[in-house]
Structures are given as structure tokens and as C-alpha cells.
Amino acid sequence: AQSVSQHNHHVILSEAASLELGCNYSYGGTVNLFWYVQYPGQHLQLLLKYFSGDPLVKGIKGFEAEFIKSKFSFNLRKPSVQWSDTAEYFCAVNSPRYGGATNKLIFGTGTLLAVQP
């Protein structure tokens, strides 16, 4: 079955520390990749997405992610986190091959990031 794995369930960092959250997926073929963020009490928001082209994508709020096809990975990075980055982060994938007629997303289990001031 298709799946998305996020290796870190809870991450605690101090402000200004660097962040890398891992994401691996189990699909072959063409995939579209996403990172969503859910701030406390707010709805899921798109951080960044990769459809094709440059495998290093930049998103909002200084986040970036690198698609490494050979490793089936799409890790999220930020050079220096802020207290306001405290949130839950979800990696998601969709695939024309596995979605059928839909653009359904397959999500990882999420990583809860706590940034200490």
C-alpha cells in the first residue's frame, strides 16, 4: 500500500536552531509532494509543494524542501527556527497513478515541533 513516513514524531528545538524534518514515501512513478503546517488552533496551510523541475523548493516563512528521487524523500528544512514555528508539520503525497480520478492526498502521521524561546 502507498504510504508516507515521517520519522520524527516530536521535535524540540531552541530558537535559532536549524530544523530538518524527514519524509519518505513508498510510491514509484510520478508524484507530487507537499508539506502542510497546522499552527495551534488553526487549519492546515500549505508550506510548499513540488510538482516538477528544480528539486529544491522554497516555501513560505523561510522553509525549503529537497526532493531526492533516488531516496524517495522530501525533507523539510529551515536554517533558523523561531518560536512562532511551533506547530504540527505534515508531509503529503499525491500521484496520478494511485489517485485514480482524484487528487487525494496521502499524509504522514505528522511531526509536532516545539520551539523554546
Place this chain on the structure above:
Amino acid sequence: ETGVTQSPTHLIKTRGQQVTLRCSSQSGHNTVSWYQQALGQGPQFIFQYYREEENGRGNFPPRFSGLQFPNYSSELNVNALELDDSALYLCASSLSPEHNEQFFGPGTRLTVL
């Protein structure tokens, strides 16, 4: 531009009851997907509606059903509620089933006692 809205925000039901959740899609979006997010889990795809018909379904039993209306808004109905149905139910809309980006609503928190 109005985003995706959902109602109600919170709901408490007892086992065996039925519930209806509502979603209004973002302006210009004709496709609505529903997801269930259990505590500590990522959202799981329930089904998608397009042109007022179910366009695809995840691994959920038939007691989960839906509707889409001509204005593209949608309802999720769950019959014979079970304790494990307690979750955050998310609605997402997109320009079409082929359009890869989905926009999520704030969700409805359902608690089944």
C-alpha cells in the same frame, strides 16, 4: 476570496447516532474532498465529490456518505456512530480533481461518547 468554511466547529454525539457535517468550498472550486484526522494521526482520505457525484473513495465503510450541491458545497454524513469516529473532520476544495493543490477548512471536531 472566501476560503473553505466548515460547520459546526464542534459536535458531541453518542454511539449509534447520526451526524451531518457541512462544508463550503473556496470560491471557484468545484471539487470537495473529506478527510478524517484521528488524534495523533495525519488526515486520511474519506471521499471526493465532483459534479455532485462521488469521484473516489478511501477505505471507509458505507455508513460514511456524502453529498455535493449545485453550488459545490458538500455534506458528510456518518450513520451509526462508533467511538472510533471521534476525530477532526477536514474538508478541502480544489479547482478540479486534476488540480493538485487543495485548500483546507478549519475542520469539525466530532466527539462520540
